Amino acid sequence: ITQDLTIPDSALSARLDFAYAIETQESSTATTVYDKLKAQIINPVDGTVLKESATLSNLNVSTVWKQSASLDLAEFRGQAVRVKFSVTTDGSLPSTFRIDNVELQIGESVPLNSTSTLTVQIKGAGSGTVNSTPPGIACTTGTCIAEFQNCTSVTLLPTPSIGSAFVDWSGVCAGAGNCAITMDIDKIAASTFVVANPLVKLDGPRPAYFTRMVTAYAAAGVATPATLQAQEGDFSESLVFAQPTELTLTGGYDNTFTVSSGYSRLLGDLTIADGSLAVDRLIIGPASGATLEAVPPVMQVDGTPPTYHTTFEVAYDSIPVTGTDLVAAIIRAGVGTISGNLNLNRDLALTLLGGLDSTLTRAEGYLHIKGSLVIAAGSLVVDRIVIE
Numbered sequence: 001i002t003q004d005l006t007i008p009d010s011a012l013s014a015r016l017d018f019a020y021a022i023e024t025q026e027s028s029t030a031t032t033v034y035d036k037l038k039a040q041i042i043n044p045v046d047g048t049v050l051k052e053s054a055t056l057s058n059l060n061v062s063t064v065w066k067q068s069a070s071l072d073l074a075e076f077r078g079q080a081v082r083v084k085f086s087v088t089t090d091g092s093l094p095s096t097f098r099i100d101n102v103e104l105q106i107g108e109s110v111p112l113n114s115t116s117t118l119t120v121q122i123k124g125a126g127s128g129t130v131n132s133t134p135p136g137i138a139c140t141t142g143t144c145i146a147e148f149q150n151c152t153s154v155t156l157l158p159t160p161s162i163g164s165a166f167v168d169w170s171g172v173c174a175g176a177g178n179c180a181i182t183m184d185i186d187k188i189a190a191s192t193f194v195v196a197n198p199l200v201k202l203d204g205p206r207p208a209y210f211t212r213m214v215t216a217y218a219a220a221g222v223a224t225p226a227t228l229q230a231q232e233g234d235f236s237e238s239l240v241f242a243q244p245t246e247l248t249l250t251g252g253y254d255n256t257f258t259v260s261s262g263y264s265r266l267l268g269d270l271t272i273a274d275g276s277l278a279v280d281r282l283i284i285g286p287a288s289g290a291t292l293e294a295v296p297p298v299m300q301v302d303g304t305p306p307t308y309h310t311t312f313e314v315a316y317d318s319i320p321v322t323g324t325d326l327v328a329a330i331i332r333a334g335v336g337t338i339s340g341n342l343n344l345n346r347d348l349a350l351t352l353l354g355g356l357d358s359t360l361t362r363a364e365g366y367l368h369i370k371g372s373l374v375i376a377a378g379s380l381v382v383d384r385i386v387i388e
Contacts, residue, residue, distance in 0.1 A: 165194055171190045214238075269381055344375045350379065
């Protein structure tokens with residue numbers, strides 16, 4: 001069934017509506033589409049399908065007449081189009097599609113030389129931009145306003161910044177994609193951006209971005225030196241640094257990677273088996289319950305018997321190193337603060353456990369290092385450590 005028609009150039013709105021009833025001999029419990037009906041808008045010159053309605057099928061059985069969803073034709077103002085109702089079947093059990101009351105609803109026209117105001121708002125804790133086609137809106141923050149001629153079709157395109165995600169629209173727009181509207185009166189569209197999962201940036205002439213530290217480290221390869229910058233937030237993973245890479249890892253960045261004022265939290269183990277590592281603003285251990293106390297912690301070097309020290313340097317230097325193989329050692333530290341830079345330059349496979357109670361057996365807080373931790377030799381596994 002076909003019908004040619006022309007959409008008036010000055011129409012405020014245009015939509016196609018029809019009623020339908022569907023009967024089928026397919027199973028009433030069927031979940032597969034076998035037979036279907038759709039309305040198509042076709043270019044009458046070359047037969048190109050310009051637009052289609054939602055598909056009705058044997059799954060939409062109705063013995064009473066129902067109203068179809070409207071098919072918006074406003075984009076075809078001033079054009080001649082052909083409306084075609086098309087049915088396809090699988091040739092097995094029959095289905096019967098009936099249509100009635102096919103109507104083209106034309107809205108009241110508006111003066112083509114008048115304009116309306118489009119207001120776009122950017123909301124949420126994240127950041128991003130909203131641009132329009134045709135140009136007029138180029139919004140990066142707050143509220144932006146532009147005038148468009150009535151009957152102009154405007155598409156708004158949201159683009160989240162690095163570290164943010166676009167959630168949805170409100171106002172005259174809805175959903176989580178681009179928003180197409182037709183200007184006829186003043187309208188407001190609000191976009192919402194949120195902070196996404198934190199990212200890791202592999203710095204360089206052509207920066208690359210990753211959602212996990214381990215993939216960013218792998219992408220760095222054996223290039224030396226390499227710099228990783230992590231946004232503030234939690235990273236649920238364990239890291240094994242096993243490449244001969246001179247690496248700097250700085251956490252706590254904002255979503256633009258310009259300011260590092262917070263902390264990144266590694267919710268797993270950090271093992272340095274090769275290369276060297278300098279870290280800043282990184283918490284290693286559980287995300288909650290951090291206790292940072294400005295008191296010197298007790299250091300225990302495991303052994304028979306264990307030895308106790310008041311500074312990390314003395315505890316570290318007290319571990320004997322013999323032969324050419326890495327010597328395994330464990331240093332246990334209480335809750336407190338170490339001020340200064342720590343340089344690990346001996347052939348030790350060291351495990352540093354921080355934030356322990358007064359018996360150095362149970363975790364109850366964090367060891368806070370106010371300075372840099374550089375692993376120049378050996379390997380290191382740490383837990384419950386905050387590096388500022």
